[in-house]
Amino acid sequence: MKLLNHTTKYFALLLIVLISVWAVIFYFAMLDEVYDSLDDGLENQKQLIIRAVKDNPDLLQDTEFGVNNYTIKNTHVGTHTNLKDSYRDTLMYMQNEDEYEPIRMLESTFQQEGKYYKIKLITSMVEEDDQIENLFKYLVGLYLALILSIVVLNNLVMKKVWKPFYTLIDRLKGFRIEKDDPIKSEQTAIDEFNLLNQSVERLTEKSRDSYIAQKEFIENAAHELQTPLAIAINKLELLLEKNQLSGSQTHEVGGVLDNLTRLTRLNKSLLLLSKIDNKQYLEEEYLDMNTFVTEVANDFLDFTTHKNISLNVITNATVHYTMNADLAVIMITNLIKNAIIHGDAGKEVTITIDANEISIKNYGKEKALDANSLFTRFKKVSSDSRSTGLGLAISKAITDKYLLQLKYSFTDQHNFMVIFPSSS
Structure with a gap:
């Protein structure tokens, strides 16, 4: 996930929490304002009615809720001595809706000509379920608008702000320590990015200097x-x-x-491994692996005749791959040579070329080798003092360099397989 999208994700989660908390607070604050407004309206209406009753005593006969939304009834002084107003929510049947709807009611007591009367006033109020539903819709709309604004901001403004960072990332992807192409950063107006660019320049330059020094020392x-x-x-x-x-x-x-000759081979093998590890073989081309296998096998015909081993090449498919030609020859040579050296006299070594795979089989020890340490450097399969123990390690280093797989298996024969990616 990209940094901008990762930031947007946390913004989205934070907004959900903030808007949810804000919605609850806003809802109760809005209800408080609604009730306060309704209560003020009912209080004002009560004062108007009481004033009107003094001028027109006939209004005292409105004992049922009608057009005027109030009732006035006689009451005893003893039951309402405090003469305080009382507000409450209740339900009333509405003709137009054909159902009960919530209303706000004010109950109060007043005195007229020595008598006490109880007055009830009602007014309609917004249904809470409708209010919550509308609030939810508007909050969802607000949330989506904020998320859209953040996405637009990230892609238009923040993307421009982070451009030096992504430019540096692209240059790091293309950086190769073995090539003479140091990273050159661009000056930006952001101090942190300038510091990052300078640090990367120093780090890559120091790494490249160390690589060159190591390379020259080994050579x-x-x-x-x-x-x-x-x-x-x-x-x-x-x-x-x-x-x-x-x-x-x-x-x-x-x-x-003999020891000096072995030391010479060991020196050459270690130098080759070092060059492979340091990626000094840069030249690559699209190779016909069948041709290389056939040519290397022909080079070993005298050796196989001397050891009384038959060498067979079976071609079932054509394998092509892009890699360094010299390393391809070394890889195949080491594997075929290993099979011949450790093969039983009078038996055969079979090289099979299938789609995306080259298999080299030989008869030898009647038990499987240790696959975990087989490709380890200086691991010898035999006790031959002339062996450096680096042949299979070199082949493994070459296959790893070019994203190939070098595997070993044993049935009645020892089988080394070089597996090529299917897309090759």
């Missing part, structure tokens, strides 16, 4: 390590070629040479 360290390793390997190979060493010495030098 330089890998390069500097590669050179002495290559020199050491060359010198040891020359030492072996001179044939001036005893059998045990040759064995020892061979072991050192």
Whole structure:
């Protein structure tokens, strides 16, 4: 939910509470004013009638409610000694409505020529149910008008006010730390947005400087390590070629040479992982994965012949995907190489290309591997000292980079699956 809509939601809830409380207070205040007005009118009418009775005693004969909406009857002094006015609500049958309607009644006592008379006056009043219904309608109308005003205000005025914020958000979405494109903010008249822009600029610039420093360090360290390793390997190979060493010495030098060779592969693998993690492979293209699988499989034919393993490629569909070509080759190479190395001699490795999936199966250990740690760095499937334990980790890093899924399953064969999004 967008910030403006989120704010509107709370405004709407707050208005419901405020208008509801205000409606109750307004209703009772309005009733008080209505009763006060009606009572003043009845009091004034009573004074007029009493004055008229003094001039025209015949009015004392109006003992039933008629056109004049009042009655006058004899009463005893003992029962009305306080001579106070009394107001109350009651019902009266109305001819035009053919039903009982609420009225306001005033009962009072006055003296005329030594006698006391009880006078009752009535006046119509608004029905409370109608009054509540009308009040509810007007309040709903007011609420909708306020909500509409808030929505219009948010979309016209507040949207303009928050424009620098959304501009910064869009630039953050497009920001790539590996690209030489720092975020440049625009100056605004709002201090908080200027502070936010400056903070984001400093943060992204510092992050980018750290990224560049880390990238250069890794590349330089890998390069500097590669050179002495290559020199050491060359010198040891020359030492072996001179044939001036005893059998045990040759064995020892061979072991050192194997470790140096493994260290060289490890160095290259770690550098590759670092480049993948730092998103240094920016070039992408729409690739025919079938072609890559076929080419990599052909490159391993000599290796499979040496291990007495048959390599079969079954194509059931054509898979295309947008990614870096070098990383695609590395991903497929690692998976096929892993299947061949750990495959049983005399068996086969089957590569199946289906719609949105590439499956690589091989016969090996007759039990499932630990899927939770299989793609962990430096996790070795075998005890081969020449293995770096990074092949599957590199493939997993590549699939994660391009939103692919690398899964493992086991039935009678070990099965590694690269699953492509269906929209690819």
